[in-house]
Amino acid sequence: MVYSLQGKKIWVAGHLGMVGGAVSRRLASEGCDVLVAGRDVVDLCDHAAVQAWMANNCPDCVVLAAAKVGGIHANNVAPVDFLQDNLVIQNNILAAAHQNDVGRLLFLGSSCIYPKFADQPIRESSLLTGALEPTNEWYAIAKIAGIKLCQAYRKQHRRDWISAMPTNLYGPGDNYDLETSHVLPALLRKFHEAKVSGAQEVVLWGSGSPLREFLHCDDLADALIFLLKNYSEYEHINVGSSSEVTIKGLAEIIAKVVGYDAKLIFDASKPDGTPRKLMDSSRLHELGWNNVRSLEAGIASTYEHWLASQT
Numbered sequence: 001m002v003y004s005l006q007g008k009k010i011w012v013a014g015h016l017g018m019v020g021g022a023v024s025r026r027l028a029s030e031g032c033d034v035l036v037a038g039r040d041v042v043d044l045c046d047h048a049a050v051q052a053w054m055a056n057n058c059p060d061c062v063v064l065a066a067a068k069v070g071g072i073h074a075n076n077v078a079p080v081d082f083l084q085d086n087l088v089i090q091n092n093i094l095a096a097a098h099q100n101d102v103g104r105l106l107f108l109g110s111s112c113i114y115p116k117f118a119d120q121p122i123r124e125s126s127l128l129t130g131a132l133e134p135t136n137e138w139y140a141i142a143k144i145a146g147i148k149l150c151q152a153y154r155k156q157h158r159r160d161w162i163s164a165m166p167t168n169l170y171g172p173g174d175n176y177d178l179e180t181s182h183v184l185p186a187l188l189r190k191f192h193e194a195k196v197s198g199a200q201e202v203v204l205w206g207s208g209s210p211l212r213e214f215l216h217c218d219d220l221a222d223a224l225i226f227l228l229k230n231y232s233e234y235e236h237i238n239v240g241s242s243s244e245v246t247i248k249g250l251a252e253i254i255a256k257v258v259g260y261d262a263k264l265i266f267d268a269s270k271p272d273g274t275p276r277k278l279m280d281s282s283r284l285h286e287l288g289w290n291n292v293r294s295l296e297a298g299i300a301s302t303y304e305h306w307l308a309s310q311t
Contacts, residue, residue: 002232003061003104003160005225011035011059013044013093014066018173019108019166022221023063030225035059045085050092054100061104062097063224064090064146072135072205072273074180079138086142094149098157105161106228107150109143109236111213111279112136113165121242121280124165124235133274147236160232164224167240167279170298171217172305183247184214187254188303195260202255202262206272208248213278215241216298219291226289240279241292250295257300 010027014020015036027034035057042053044066068085075082090107097105114122115130127147132140146163153159174185181189183205190202223239231237245253251264284290 001229003229005030005032005061005228007031007033008060009033009035009058010061010063011037011054011057012063012065013037014064017065017067017069018171018175018217019169019220020063020065021173022171022217023065023224026218026221026225044089044092047092047095051096051099054096054102058100059102061228062093062102062106063228064093064105064107066090066093067108067143069139069175070180071182071186072271075136075139082136083138083142086139087145090142090146091149094146094153097161098153098159103160104228105150105159106224107146107161107163108224109147109163109165110139111165111167111238111240111277112140112274113144113147114277116274120276121278122238123280124238124283127236135271135273151234154234162227162231162233163236164227165236165238165279166220167213167215167238168277169215169217169220171302173217174302174306176306183212184250184254184299187251188258188299188306191251191254191258191260191262192303192307194262195258200263201265202251203265203267204247204251205267205270206247207268208246208251208264208266210247210272210274211244211276211278212247212250213240213242213244214250214295214298215239216293216302219293219298222291223284223289226287227284230287237283238279238281239284240281241295242279242281242285243295244276244278245295253296253299257296257303
């Protein structure tokens with residue numbers, strides 16, 4: 001084991017988000033003190049506030065899951081927000097962590113950091129080898145900067161900080177707003193609303209042919225705890241399920257889970273995004289982690305959780 005979590009104070013930055021919430025739940029069984037701070041406690045865009053909070057709470061370890069996130073539409077209409085806000089948040093937290101001598105930190109990126117036409121499955125070495133997908137490059141550039149800043153702190157100041165790159169995520173705490181959500185929660189809501197209203201059709205963006213990989217947020221959290229304990233390398237590491245499905249196939253699984261067989265309509269006027277995006281998670285698996293539930297089982301439990309949250 002590289003690092004023991006037992007007895008440590010661990011700040012989960014972004015604990016109200018889907019990933020931060022999953023990490024907080026997973027840490028509950030690790031014998032550590034989980035620190036959290038909402039926006040009413042510390043504004044992550046305020047450097048002085050982040051520095052003061054960290055100085056007062058003295059975390060031993062930070063999981064940087066805080067970020068402004070959204071799907072293709074949100075990235076397209078608010079590029080300044082996705083680039084600038086994410087740069088500010090991560091720069092503030094990393095600088096304060098260094099100033100307060102935080103010995104261990106895990107930065108969370110996104111699979112959108114990789115080139116649009118990267119060789120598949122995408123290896124970590126594909127980073128910065130080609131052009132990004134234009135529909136989410138603003139978010140991707142911020143995340144690439146975060147990876148590089150963690151590596152810079154490791155190189156210049158010998159900080160034992162690491163970065164993990166999750167694939168597309170879903171699960172409890174996801175965003176179901178049709179204007180800003182990602183494809184899986186958006187489709188889950190669309191099929192549910194079609195079932196409630198009796199609508200005969202569900203509209204999907206694009207052709208339905210792009211291939212995507214999905215990972216339940218609780219499986220990601222388990223992988224991240226494993227990495228905190230066992231991984232200490234300069235290079236970022238991929239975290240994925242190693243299986244993929246077309247958007248059309250995803251819609252069919254969701255229809256089955258929701259229990260409603262609506263006709264699928266593909267809106268070709270909307271972008272497909274990257275044609276295929278499958279992470280090569282072999283480095284993680286070689287370290288000893290490969291604990292992934294099936295997509296249908298994960299979507300079923302997610303749907304149950306979402307339905308319960310609506311009552």
